Amino acid sequence: MAVASSLVLLASACGGDEEAGGGATTGGALEGRGPITFATGKDTSGxxxxxxxxxxxxxxxxxVTVVELPESADGQRQQMVxxxxxxxxxxxxxxxxxxxxxxxxxNRWVEEIPRDSFPSLSAAIPATIKTAEYRGKLYAVPITSDGGMLYYRKDLLTKAGVQPPATWAEMATACQKVQALPxxxxxxxxxxxxxxxxxxxVNFSEAINGAGGVVVGEDGKPNVDTPEALAGLEFLVNAFKSGAIPKAAITYKEEEGRRAFQDGKxxxxxxxxxxxxLASKTDGSSKVVGKFAVAPLPGLNGPGVSTLGGHNYAISAFAKNKASAADFIKFMASEERQSANLQASSQAPAWASLYxxxxxxxxxxxxxxxxxxIEKAQPRPAVVKYGDVTAAIQEAAYDALTEKKQPKQALTDLQTKLSSLITQ
Known part of the structure; x- marks a missing residue:
C-alpha cells in the first residue's frame, strides 16, 4: 500500500444535525446602544x-471592552458555554x-442575524457563510476564514535539490535528503x-481526508471505520513511532509548533x-525569516485536503446593547478592517476579493x-453536540498516537461513539 511505503521512508528519514433546547431563536429587533464586551481567544497577533x-x-x-479568553479553543468554548x-x-x-x-x-445562546443589514455577506467566500448558518438561518457573521498549509524550509529544500512535496512519500524523501545535509x-x-x-x-480529520476518507459522510452519518481512514491514522501513528514527528509534538498546539518552526527545529x-x-518578523523572534515558504498540505496520493477553519462573530442572546453589538460586527466585517487585519496578522479574511x-x-x-x-476545504461535523463529538475524536486519535489503542480499534470504537452522538 502507498501509505506503507511513505511510512518506511519516514522511519528511515527521521530515525444533518440535532435539535437542542427546543430550537434556535427566531430572531427579533436588535435593540439597545451603549458599551459592549467582546469575548475572544488570546490575541497572538497583537x-x-x-x-x-x-x-x-x-x-x-x-x-468595546475586550475580554481575552484562554489560548486554547476548548478553553474559550468552555467559558462561553x-x-x-x-x-x-x-x-x-x-x-x-x-x-x-x-x-x-x-441552544438559543446567540441571536439570529438579519442578513439584509450585513452587506459584507455578499462579498464573503460562500464556504464561510455556511459556517455561520444553522437550519437555513444566519446566527453569526464570517470575519476570518482559515485553511491549513504546509510551511517548509525553502532554503533547505533548494539546497537538497527537492521540490515541495505533494504526497506523504515525497515529504519523507525530502526529509531524508535534507537531514543528510550538515x-x-x-x-x-x-x-x-x-x-x-x-x-x-483538525489534524486527525486532515489525515483521514488526505487518504481519501471522511469523518462524517455527505449523508450526515459518521464513517471512520474504513480502510481509507485507517491509512490516514496509521500515517500519523507510524510517524510518531519512527520519530518523523518529534515525540514532543504530542504536546503541540498552534503556538508550541510555531515556536519550534521559527526556532529552526x-x-x-x-x-x-x-x-x-510571525515567522517573518525581523525582531529576532524568528530564525527562519526569508527562509521559508508555504504549499498545499500533502496527502496519500496527491495534495491533501484542509479542514475548514475560521471565526465568526455572534451576538449573545443575553447581552445588553445588541444594536451596538451588531454595528461593531458590521464594522469588523468590512473590507477595510479585514484588509487591515490580513496585513497586520496574515490571518485569512472572509472577504473574497482580498485574495x-x-x-x-x-x-x-x-x-x-x-x-x-478554503474553497475545497472539508468542514468539521456541523452538529449540536459538537463538544461531545470533538471530544470523542480527540480521545480516539490521542489513544492511537500514544499507542494506548491500535489504530483499527480506535476507529472502530470511534465509529460506535459518533453513531450514538450524531443522530438524524
Whole structure:
C-alpha cells in the first residue's frame, strides 16, 4: 500500500444535525446602544487593540471592552458555554470557532442575524457563510476564514535539490535528503497540532481526508471505520513511532509548533496562515525569516485536503446593547478592517476579493493557493453536540498516537461513539 511505503521512508528519514433546547431563536429587533464586551481567544497577533481602538474612537458612547479568553479553543468554548448556560450578560459579542455555530444557535445562546443589514455577506467566500448558518438561518457573521498549509524550509529544500512535496512519500524523501545535509542534522521532519484539544480534531480529520476518507459522510452519518481512514491514522501513528514527528509534538498546539518552526527545529509544519507574519518578523523572534515558504498540505496520493477553519462573530442572546453589538460586527466585517487585519496578522479574511488583490498577493504569496484551499476545504461535523463529538475524536486519535489503542480499534470504537452522538 502507498501509505506503507511513505511510512518506511519516514522511519528511515527521521530515525444533518440535532435539535437542542427546543430550537434556535427566531430572531427579533436588535435593540439597545451603549458599551459592549467582546469575548475572544488570546490575541497572538497583537493587532486586535488597534482594530478595537478604531471603533472606540468613532463610537465614544459605545466603547468595546475586550475580554481575552484562554489560548486554547476548548478553553474559550468552555467559558462561553458557561456564561451562556448561566444567562450572563458579561459577553456581548462572541468570537466563535466556525464549528460552534450549530451548538450556540440550537441552544438559543446567540441571536439570529438579519442578513439584509450585513452587506459584507455578499462579498464573503460562500464556504464561510455556511459556517455561520444553522437550519437555513444566519446566527453569526464570517470575519476570518482559515485553511491549513504546509510551511517548509525553502532554503533547505533548494539546497537538497527537492521540490515541495505533494504526497506523504515525497515529504519523507525530502526529509531524508535534507537531514543528510550538515544544516539538517537533528532537525525534526514534520509536526502539526497533536495535543488533546480541537487542533487534534483538525489534524486527525486532515489525515483521514488526505487518504481519501471522511469523518462524517455527505449523508450526515459518521464513517471512520474504513480502510481509507485507517491509512490516514496509521500515517500519523507510524510517524510518531519512527520519530518523523518529534515525540514532543504530542504536546503541540498552534503556538508550541510555531515556536519550534521559527526556532529552526522543523523542516515541515502544518499550520494556519497567521504563522506567516510571525515567522517573518525581523525582531529576532524568528530564525527562519526569508527562509521559508508555504504549499498545499500533502496527502496519500496527491495534495491533501484542509479542514475548514475560521471565526465568526455572534451576538449573545443575553447581552445588553445588541444594536451596538451588531454595528461593531458590521464594522469588523468590512473590507477595510479585514484588509487591515490580513496585513497586520496574515490571518485569512472572509472577504473574497482580498485574495485577488495584486498588492496583497505580492506581500502574501500564499493568498491564491489559500483561497483554493478554503474553497475545497472539508468542514468539521456541523452538529449540536459538537463538544461531545470533538471530544470523542480527540480521545480516539490521542489513544492511537500514544499507542494506548491500535489504530483499527480506535476507529472502530470511534465509529460506535459518533453513531450514538450524531443522530438524524
Amino acid at each position: 493587532f486586535l487593540p488597534a482594530q478595537v481602538s478604531a471603533w472606540n474612537s468613532q463610537h465614544p458612547e459605545e466603547k 458557561q456564561a451562556s448556560q448561566n444567562k450572563q450578560d458579561s459577553f456581548s459579542v462572541l468570537n466563535l470557532d466556525v464549528v460552534w455555530t450549530a451548538e450556540f444557535a440550537a 544544516e539538517g542534522k537533528g532537525m525534526g521532519c514534520y509536526a502539526g497540532q497533536f495535543e488533546k484539544y480541537e487542533g487534534l480534531t 522543523l523542516l515541515f509544519h502544518r499550520q494556519w496562515p497567521y504563522q506567516y507574519a 485577488d488583490d495584486t498588492a496583497l498577493q505580492a506581500k502574501f504569496p500564499y493568498l491564491t493557493p489559500l483561497k483554493a484551499s
